[in-house]
Amino acid sequence: MGETLLELRELSKYYTSGQGVVKGVDQITLLFQAGEFVAITGESGSGKSTLAHVMGGILSYESGELYYRGRPTSHFDGGDWERYRRDCVSFISQDYGILPGSTVLANVVSALRLTGMDRAGAAVRAEEILRQVELWELRGRRAAKLSSGQKQRLAIARALAKPAPILIADEPTGNLDGENSAKVIQLLSQAAQDRLVILITHEFDEAKDFVTRHIALHDGRVTLDAKLQKPNQPQS
């Protein structure tokens, strides 16, 4: 197993609204290592997105602790969280987070340039990544014109462009048919060769042959944490 990247210790997140306090996640204790490909499942409202956004540094948490590489985050200020989101995590949301008015190629190049890569290096790496996600042929197309499956693969391409050690995808297959879902999961599985990949899904079946671990949530709590056998990965 790889290095421990994330550790949650009795972490809770509550939402306060006019109606009172709603439990998002409740006393979650979990440890995640590089090389894991983790499926997190649970019915709607069980806390999957809350957990994903807390681990992604997008949502704050109220109690407990989130450690990144052994370092507590509860005292992080705004700048620390900004750096965490920029350098440590790639987050893929169901609404893709792509630049709709830009071409496929420009979407990936801009993600690479944000990491500080020079123009020439970004051009080379963008081609590699776009071939990997099978969008190289569509590199000149505007992102808005892509199908749902292609948009989600472009979102993955942008995430892969970032050398962050953690990739979190919140229901990336929620809008996709079986064939496109399978492609997305295979790409995430490849990404897990050298990082921690966390996949939120309510379709465990589509991921079960690829993931190395299955965590289930119910009512904000962990009800299952099963290490699965690591499947053989075809060499690419």
Ligand code: ADP
């Ligand atoms: P899931 O992704 O599994 O559907 P969520 O993490 O979105 O679950 O939601 C967990 C719980 O937190 C639910 O009860 C939901 O209604 C509540 N919740 C989520 N987001 C908010 C919010 N912004 N304000 C208030 N309650 C929220």
Ligand code: MG
């Ligand atoms: Mg959700």
